[in-house]
Amino acid sequence: MKKLSKKILRLSPVVVAATFFAANSAMAGEVKEQVTPVSVLTSQDNIGQVTSVSQFSDVQPTDWAFQALQSLVERYGCIAGYPNGTYRGNRALTRYEFAAGLNACLDRVNELIATATADLVRKEDLATLQRLQEEFSAELATLRGRVDTLEARTAELEANQFSTTTKLVGEAIFNLSDAFGSARQAVPSGVNTATAAELQENIVFSDRVRLNLLTSFFGSDQLQTRLQARNTPIYDGGSTSQNRASITGTSMTRLSFDGDRGSGSGRGTTIGSNDIELDKLNYAFNLGSAARIKIDAFGAELYENVNTFNPDLASSGRGAISRYGRFSPIYRQGNGGSGATLTLNPKGPITVSAAYVAGAPNLTANNPNDGFGLFDGSYAALGQVSFQPSQAFNIGLTYARTYQNKGGISLFDGTGSQYANNPFNGAALTADNYGVEASLRLGSKITLGGWYGYTEAEAKGGAANGANAYSEYWAGTLSFKDFARPGSVLAFVFGQPPKTTGNEFIQANGIRRQDRDTSYHLEALYRLQLTDNIAVTPGVLVIFNPEHNDRNDTVYVGTLRTTFTF
Template structure:
């Protein structure tokens, strides 16, 4: 500050310390208006939590040798306008702008005027008043600017309140434009040699989602999602036989409603206690959204991996699309626990299954995060499938992820119980480099049908590498490699009476580049390569090229 500025303080060091303190306090509202990151949020919270002290000795960072110690001590006794942060600090070396100092000066003047009005002893000297008067004159321009800024904020706040969408609800939207094509010689065959040519056609499709987030207490959330799209993707089970012959080539954002709009997700989440979060899904339950899936860079269908398998471990697809409840216990330590019960056919009484007797999944996960950089999870899910969904026989252990045999090892008309075990981890080497991965094992048992009493063992794994800010801030270069679900053993017999399983091994290789055009537009080109599709080395390698553009608003 200028020499003239400091000369004003030679008269009364008490005024100096008072003004610096009150500026710190008055800054709280200013910080709250401009929170943009975690550090500022913490600062704003600390500012709001400041409380008055009765002795300067309560400050852990103020020593008797400090130049302002006597001034602070006098302020506590004479003016009663000193407060501290929740951690018992004063932070006397905190830098101030002229605007902040002016705000503190104004607050200090109000306190002195209050004392004068109450005629409480001889607390303010003529010398102090003279100093305050000169300070007020010196900062008259800044004080006037502050008053103008407050008036402007009040006007803008009133305008927002008058024109807001809702006092309780926020609207969020996402639109995807996708251009995709598949390349290769033949369609994948489940076993033996392929006999059909691969039909390569470039497609242009879309998906639009509108989400309404409503909060009634500030800590709860009601989510309503409207969805429409016409992305058929490269599924292997299409009736016309024009797909790739394998679900391993599916895109992570596919879904065809003929662009008809429907409510495909409705849930309500709230805090039971400070450490317990409860989420109730009425429709569209998805475990990978309810709990940590350990692949945050690629988990999103609109802004993550391009492929279905590359988004996260298939264990998080158990019970997908139904109703249920998820409870997460997070005591703000290194360990957190999650549990869920989901029922896919809970809303359909015609199936005589309901909430408890139909397709369901019981899920549990233990997460351990000893450091901010490393997080690991142990996951278990027990599922029961009746194979009857919407009056259609449909056995699907991994919800269309992996080989067709792995999803339906016992054939149709078979009630199936499966036990799924998974381990997932993520490690943040640096702010720009992260790796994640998962491995899973499933043992499934046939309860009814031609293969009743038999079992199947299924394994899968994958790893992902994310290079953040690659080529520009907000961009991500990603590589994903792994083995989709594969039947490796069990007691299933083929027509010849021999034990059957997936003969060879498929590998999933995906490269993508998420390019951030702006905060609301992301363009993602990528290539998916499936080696030995359907775990059959007689099949030719398949390539899926995709260009996805995601608009968010």
């Protein structure tokens, strides 16, 4: 018996199974980047686990070897069985597959011998194992060679890996853009536009780089640390800085990935600085089987924490080219601060999310002074219920309560008109935001989506104290996946950016901060997926009646965005 034990290959069942599946992939010309746990490997007929030699093709169920190994499997439990303790199936198997099962039994018998329970191993079974081992020696040697190769590669990866717990995910954007039009929309609605300056056309080349360190300690949790550098000029209407704002004069022309420095706000002190900064820090973990909690220490963005119902266009690097075209502005409430999000997703079509974010950009939640902190300063509290009765249709109802009391007021975070973002001329405000969002898949390639939002704001100080303002917005999206090339997307967005439809506040100069007409947002883009890691997206953005004023000339923005992912 000791003599036989020296001949038995010391290959664990897990290693054997992993080698078997790796061998199949290699023979098929496939390359796998990730090892799948044995417990979740499934056969082609959806049987959940390889459980019997009778499930394995060149060795027929009528062969003596097949029957002999099946008897050993069932006697010594070499391979896990079905829940009811029986084995089923009568399919043949390849010699390599047979050798994998044989290895498992060799290992099991070797284990019994090593633990001084050799008396449990029958003498005739040892003879059968020896005969099987001799007949399948070539296949066993091949398996052993593949295991040795895998072990060598694993050792090399472990010796040179960045971290056992952390993965680096990067994205770099190179962008060319330019704005066109006969005049800069420097004045809001209701004011004579005769003073509008000439729109200075000039092509801009800019970039944005993000490095994400994704760390997991238990497998289901994630600590995200994001570093960012960027120098893409912003289109923030009303700003006096020397950037895109001084060219278009309206935030309706902002790009989806713009920004110089400063988390969330997209606004820095040095134009074109490209300084590296800590842009985001959060930790997410599961609470039971149906709940997930995400805690944002810095750089919270609600649209990354809850469903935005616009899967093809939500990404700033791979989705829409405009800021408004990515998703409803209701998800931009409180972005850039600190807070937490709870998502409940029990089995069924309903998902519930609740989030609280304190301290908008530049209004930090870790400031102990009056008017700041977690509960004394600006905040956004969001609740959302989504209903997805099928894979094709998803609809959500969203409510957000916000308060802004210090710094620059931007009710819709730089989307929409000046009056919509700052209805009370800088006064603190509270707002109730209501939204409905939906997406509908027409087959596997076409997706229809859209959103509608309504906001009631109330001034909390200054000359406008107690006044109310009302705003609304909407958009529809259409996207075609795998258009002309696998992974590519052709998409269109049309809608109305946030517009103040009513305002009780009248300034000292007699101007009511209420939009008089309606702007329309039209966007077309084509993301050409050149490789798995490189995508080129030409796109055009057209704003009709900028700042909701039909006296303003149409503005066009063209972009050519190249995104590298690694």
